[in-house]
Amino acid sequence: MIDDSVAPNSSVAGRIGAMVLRHLFLMRSSWPRVLELMYWPTIQMILWGFVTLYLLQHSTVIANAAGILVTAVLLWDVLFRGQLGFSLSFLEEIWSRNLGNLAVSPLRPHELLAALMVMSVLRTLVGILPATGLAILFYGVSVYELGLPLVAFFSCLLIMGWALGMLVSALILRVGQGAESVAWLAIFLLAPISSIYYPVAVLPEWLQWIAWCFPMTPTFEGMRAILIEGSFRPDLLVHALALNVVYLVIGAAVFLYSFRVARRHGLLLQQGE
Amino acid sequence: MRSVTQQPPSSTPATAGPPAIEVRDLSKRFGDALAVDGLSFSVVAGETVALLGGNGAGKTTTISMLLGLLLPSGGSVELLGCDMARHPHRVLHRINFSSPYVDLPRRLTVGQNLRFFARLYGVPDARARLEQLGRELDLKPLWQKRTGQLSAGQKTRVSVAKAMINRPEVLLLDEPTASLDPDTADWLRSYLERYQAERRVAILLASHNMAEVERLCDRVVMMKAGRLVDEATPAALLKKYGRDNLEEVFLDIARDRRAEPRAGDSAGRALGDSEAAR
Numbered sequence: 001m002i003d004d005s006v007a008p009n010s011s012v013a014g015r016i017g018a019m020v021l022r023h024l025f026l027m028r029s030s031w032p033r034v035l036e037l038m039y040w041p042t043i044q045m046i047l048w049g050f051v052t053l054y055l056l057q058h059s060t061v062i063a064n065a066a067g068i069l070v071t072a073v074l075l076w077d078v079l080f081r082g083q084l085g086f087s088l089s090f091l092e093e094i095w096s097r098n099l100g101n102l103a104v105s106p107l108r109p110h111e112l113l114a115a116l117m118v119m120s121v122l123r124t125l126v127g128i129l130p131a132t133g134l135a136i137l138f139y140g141v142s143v144y145e146l147g148l149p150l151v152a153f154f155s156c157l158l159i160m161g162w163a164l165g166m167l168v169s170a171l172i173l174r175v176g177q178g179a180e181s182v183a184w185l186a187i188f189l190l191a192p193i194s195s196i197y198y199p200v201a202v203l204p205e206w207l208q209w210i211a212w213c214f215p216m217t218p219t220f221e222g223m224r225a226i227l228i229e230g231s232f233r234p235d236l237l238v239h240a241l242a243l244n245v246v247y248l249v250i251g252a253a254v255f256l257y258s259f260r261v262a263r264r265h266g267l268l269l270q271q272g273e
Numbered sequence: 274m275r276s277v278t279q280q281p282p283s284s285t286p287a288t289a290g291p292p293a294i295e296v297r298d299l300s301k302r303f304g305d306a307l308a309v310d311g312l313s314f315s316v317v318a319g320e321t322v323a324l325l326g327g328n329g330a331g332k333t334t335t336i337s338m339l340l341g342l343l344l345p346s347g348g349s350v351e352l353l354g355c356d357m358a359r360h361p362h363r364v365l366h367r368i369n370f371s372s373p374y375v376d377l378p379r380r381l382t383v384g385q386n387l388r389f390f391a392r393l394y395g396v397p398d399a400r401a402r403l404e405q406l407g408r409e410l411d412l413k414p415l416w417q418k419r420t421g422q423l424s425a426g427q428k429t430r431v432s433v434a435k436a437m438i439n440r441p442e443v444l445l446l447d448e449p450t451a452s453l454d455p456d457t458a459d460w461l462r463s464y465l466e467r468y469q470a471e472r473r474v475a476i477l478l479a480s481h482n483m484a485e486v487e488r489l490c491d492r493v494v495m496m497k498a499g500r501l502v503d504e505a506t507p508a509a510l511l512k513k514y515g516r517d518n519l520e521e522v523f524l525d526i527a528r529d530r531r532a533e534p535r536a537g538d539s540a541g542r543a544l545g546d547s548e549a550a551r
Contacts, residue, residue: 009366009395009397010366010392010393010394010395011395014392014395015392015393015395017392018389018390018392018393019393021388021389021392022378022381022385022389025381025382025385025389026378026380026381029380029381029382029385029419030380092378096376096377096378096379096380097374097375097376098375098376098377098378099375100342100372100374100375101375101377101390101435102393103340103341103342104340104341104342104365104368104369104370105365105390105393105394106362106365106366106393106394106395107393108362260344263341263342263343263344264343264344265303266303266334266337266342266343268342268343269333269337269342269343269372269374269375
């Protein structure tokens with residue numbers, strides 16, 4: 001009969017840890033993937049670094065805050081990599097036709113979300129940290145000089161990246177791999193109104209209302225306040241965090257609903273190449 | 274080749290007790306199509322049951338609902354006393370499956386895959402369990418190989434190792450020997466027989482290999498167009514349809530052929546009568 005002394009009994013942390021281990025195995029097995037994580041943030045930082053060097057001679061704004069563009073591009077990459085890290089980790093399960101195995105394992109859908117968030121953080125750090133080091137080396141621009149607010153900006157953008165990643169993953173779960181390009185494209189739809197490289201005041205007034213509905217706008221405005229005015233704006237941080245909570249709840253709800261719809265329509269077994 | 278003691282087919286009657294798998298009036302509708310229609314059957318611990326039917330009969334849909342991968346349109350599925358549509362996670366650590374419709378991550382090595390699943394299922398003393406599975410399923414030479422580089426037969430063995438990793442009390446196998454050569458398939462059947470004999474679990478097996486079903490299964494559930502058309506032990510089915518092997522019984526059912534009762538065999542009935550009575 002069944003020997004209960006060897007019965008399996010995994011914990012929440014154990015299951016999330018298993019998922020993270022699975023993705024770390026994957027990263028370890030493929031150096032091009034790791035290189036790709038670092039490639040774009042580094043190239044972006046180098047390009048904007050040279051733009052900054054040029055503008056230093058022609059713009060008083062840039063001359064007053066030399067690191068503003070490089071810092072903006074690095075923080076933008078936190079959002080982009082955060083979203084992509086989440087979505088691609090989910091897509092890995094689709095590509096490898098492993099979603100059925102996961103859905104029948106003790107892993108619960110919300111634990112899958114937690115594991116994807118952890119992977120998003122790890123992938124973002126792998127991508128961004130070398131670029132921040134090179135920014136110091138090449139241009140003498142250190143995002144770490146932002147101090148504690150950097151942690152707040154990083155967190156705000158990462159959480160929004162997760163929320164977008166959940167929405168993208170829900171879409172892929174619903175309509176299949178045909179929607180995977182959305183993982184790369186979705187974020188750029190929001191870029192023009194995110195006030196990354198220019199203040200939100202540049203936008204037409206009606207568009208400013210829309211821009212303030214996304215947490216990226218108060219985050220980047222907060223970054224500019226520190227770099228240009230030297231002042232930390234807690235109101236902008238609270239604004240961004242409140243919006244993040246809303247988007248994270250919406251993202252998680254849509255993903256979990258899509259997971260249930262996938263169970264109703266038998267999509268969990270059909271995903272894959 | 275691997276050495277596993279050949280065991281005779283289980284002649285032990287099924288263990289009496291509460292069913293480990295209980296399917297009641299199960300149905301699944303996809304739009305206008307009824308993939309499973311009012312299916313009811315049960316499997317008790319210590320019993321190996323075959324789920325048979327032609328392509329499109331509803332076997333995989335049924336197994337998906339048993340696993341909680343697919344929500345039924347009607348009826349219920351209970352595994353180990355748990356409603357799989359409502360609370361699958363209460364028992365998912367006690368069941369497992371193998372299906373040709375899912376893969377293991379191809380870029381991970383065999384060892385990495387099994388470590389991952391052992392941790393996911395919370396297998397106690399995972400190192401010893403992996404050692405045991407590696408030995409029993411002859412996976413040691415493959416341990417450092419990427420799963421995507423394995424042959425179909427090797428992949429099946431790894432998939433079975435994953436299915437066994439948590440020592441499941443309910444095991445659902447969808448065509449486990451479909452891609453195996455006769456030698457490896459025979460070896461895998463012996464492995465399943467030994468596992469059943471040692472642990473007295475409930476096994477539901479979907480297969481198109483009738484010799485395999487005759488060898489492994491205590492009972493057969495026959496499906497056609499989403500409905501249960503017959504259910505009996507292999508011996509009883511042979512007698513009922515007046516055939517010498519299950520393949521002929523399968524063809525009788527698939528082609529709606531009337532079976533010719535053997536002289537003096539009052540058990541022989543036409544399938545049409547059986548269906549009409551339903």
